[in-house]
Amino acid sequence: MVPLSHYLALSVILFVLGAAGFIFRRNIITVFMCIELMLNAVNLAFMAFSRFLGNLDGQIFVFFVIVVAAAEAAVGLAIIIALHRNRESLNIEDVDAMKM
Amino acid sequence: MTLLFYIFAAVAVLAALNMVLQRTPVYSALSLIVVLCSLAVVYLLLGADFMAVIQVIVYAGAIMVLFVFVIMLLNAGHERPSHRSRLVRWLGAPIIFALFFELLVVIWDQFPPTSAAPPAHLDGSPRAIGTLLFHNYVLPFEVTSILILVAVLGAVVLAKKEF
């Protein structure tokens, strides 16, 4: 039987990888994909807890996280398309018009 | 069964590493799809067969298709190296490491491997999830329907060329 801490360790590794990619990558779409990776790591934690606490509510949470991630991906990608149309670049360093 | 978990956990970690390190967005997207599918297998091993299939259909089969589409439409080629200051790298790496080790320590502390075994069987069937969803969680369900409608409208308006 796989103990709970192993599932959570996997979740942590994926989350930290996603966070590292989010901080260090330059391409907008890759940054967005790292966000999705972080969401999936959290989903895994929810599922593991749902199993080990015997409560199905965790899986309902995962369901809603997936749905919200879908909505967010749609809107985010539409924003990226609009951004690309205006600036011809997918580099987040070129989107700094509001920086000091 | 436990061996399967470790195999697919390793696949997920390697694919996530590949996703973060690749220079071409299409390869990153494909690696993310591999991560999503191996996570679906892990969900299956946790007894959640409905959520595993939903993960593949919705996340790997629809959301990532959206990503791949946008990558192909915008012709995102290779990523050029950063020309910003090194501050991000010197500040970000320690924070990431600190986050990683802190989370691991918390898990090791709170959930020692010798804790009690999980309950015998969790019914992850569509019937059980549907019952819970439509009895206890009807309000969030309806609100997310409105959320999706708003997201569809927003995406259509944002991506239009001219009004």
Place this chain on the structure above:
Amino acid sequence: MATFSDTAVLVIIAAVKIAVILGVLLTAIAYTTWLERKVVAHIQARWGPYLVGPHGLLQPLADGAKFILKEDILPAEADKFIYWLAPFLGFVLAFLSIAVIPFGEGFTLFGRQIRFEITDLNVGLLFVFAVTSLGVYSIALAGWSSNSKYPLFGGLRSSAQMISYELSLGLAVIGAIMCAGTLSLRGIVDAQSGFWHIHGVNTWVPHWYVFVQPIGFFVYFTSAIAETNRVPFDLPEGETELVGGFHTEYSSMKFAMFFMSEYANMVTVSCLATILFFGGWHGPRFGPQILQIFLPVFWFCLKVFCFLFFYIWMRGTLPRFRYDQLMSLGWKFLLPLGLLNILLTSFLIALRG
């Protein structure tokens, strides 16, 4: 905990089943190509293949040999890994969904129940949809990796078409699932045994869901034809008939893989249509024991063959939809119709109590 010999027997039985079903499926695909050429030829008042073997029956073998022996071209600017990955991905996914499809009742051998399927998941129907949604990638990646205008547009159009019709496909089957009460494919077929009884009177009409779900069946089959990129929905594939859409830059074995995965998808979708709406393997049973075991498989194959023939018949008869007509059909006609079907079905089921 199962003993080693138990596990070994299970693995051997599963391996034999996989080998048999794969063999039958590959032969079926090869001869569906023959059937298509013959039927379309006869619709167009010509002969079709008749030189290779009697009535051209060895034509698939000749085609296979041609595909293997042709030169394998790799475009210079193509992305090598993805160019290689796309047809293999499509091929594997097309053959994966056959794993949950039940072909017949089963029999008992040495005290062990052996069923005519590789496995039966209790979310079997959703598994088929999951594999179908992953199949979009093979076409999108094929179009993109060829690094050329026509394949890219063909690939993007085809993917957009497939994901649009996946929606109406899913909605159409919900009515049948509500009638059956289970997502397991074997369970859905078992729920269709017997005959319809109206107020206790036995009408001799089989208890198939097509009689109570006509709208669902129509939406399902139309979406299935669009999903498998067949005429009249094959614009992404036969763009201007001069350029081949997403598989323009592919040759020999890789092209053959796209071809085979298209036919495998057709077979899968026809199998699903018989399971969901036409009672699977239910049909008249008679005769000695050995006949009673294989008769359900025969009825199943007969029904699937009828659907394949209908596919080919449509190819020979109907013209192609324009792309915007195709998309508006999917989103503005089939999707609302599917939703209406769900509403009606659930209302009627709730009324009956």
